Amino acid sequence: MNRAEDTVRVELGDRSYDIVIGAGLLAPGGSGAARIGKITGSGPAWIVTDATVADLHLRPVLSALAAADVDATPVILPAGESSKTMASVERIVGTVLDGVPERSSSIIALGGGVVGDIAGFAASMILRGIGFIQVPSTLLAQIDSSVGGKTGINTAHGKNLVGAFYQPRLVIADTGLLDSLPRREILAGYAEVVKYALLGDRGFFDWLEDNAVDVIAGDADALRQAVRTCCAAKAVIVGRDEREAGARALLNLGHTFGHALETETGYGSELLHGEAVAIGMVMAFELSSALGLCAAGDVERIRRHFARVGLPVGLPSVPGRVWDPDTLLDHMRHDKKVRDGHMVFVLARAIGEAFVTADVDPADVRTLLARTVAA
């Protein structure tokens, strides 16, 4: 097995931590379990996962941990977004308190963004904060949700409205875990990989044009490089703006449009988050181009790249679904990122040169939405 590993440091003073990236970190002989053991020490630990990931990966991960003298009690939640509830948090809190934790005890999150967000939120509140370690098992979680310390749950009022900023002490991104991930989930995560290129790194976009096929097929070197580049980009942004007062908003490229599409489709399997973000990024660049900020050629390049890898570039046609520009605009106006009544957009001057603005005329957005719906 390819044993190469890379480390990205997130610099946040006394809350700094490493993201270790490589194939097989948690397989026999990998360095992941020993690294986790250094954080958990000899006390009790808990491993939160979901039923799908548990079936595929829990047993080997537990034995790797046991070999490093980490004794972790599993908490297995149902798979899927519907688990992101206060009830799941209460279940984790109850199990952990039953085991008499100390401040130095740790929760390990083994799973996608859903597991990471819930487990991190639970860790933030037990004894006002116990140790938290992320072992992300989706591409999206390895390049995005496991890094940066946003944790939380959904309520009847909306997604991610309750949560905490709570940094992990370590992230182990074992890209070997992605071998079992369905292709559609890989592609959805890949859309967020492209996001980092589009928002700030034109050279990375050039690289992705040459290497996307290997990244998506799970080639160990290509995946490690892609995950490292994304984590390094996110680490810089989070290091500058941990609590999303400014620069971190760049990470929302494609998300203002994407969330409107997800609101319309109900956050289900009709449109995965990454797919919505892919369409949203094309729309953000279309809008940038329509406003004369960005060359039409850049928009074409992005469309071509997404189409080539199999990501959507326009609104999907689903029987019974009627897209309406005014409804979508309405969803955008109710996004939680609206500031003083102004919709916030991430636009771009070119591939790799994105910026945040609240100064976009809703009429221009409406025109773009109408054009997209008609396409």
Ligand SMILES: NC(=O)c1ccc[n+]([C@@H]2O[C@H](COP(=O)([O-])OP(=O)(O)OC[C@H]3O[C@@H](n4cnc5c(N)ncnc54)[C@H](O)[C@@H]3O)[C@@H](O)[C@H]2O)c1
């Ligand atoms: N905290 C943040 O900064 C942040 C950022 C982006 C997204 N998020 C959150 O992340 C969530 C989405 O994350 P996600 O896309 O990872 O979803 P997810 O955790 O639901 O995982 C997607 C699906 O893949 C399955 N799965 C996970 N790992 C697998 C593996 N190795 N093999 C096979 N199947 C596997 C899961 O069981 C699930 O069914 C959302 O709730 C979103 O709000 C958080």
Ligand SMILES: [Zn+2]
């Ligand atoms: Zn996203």
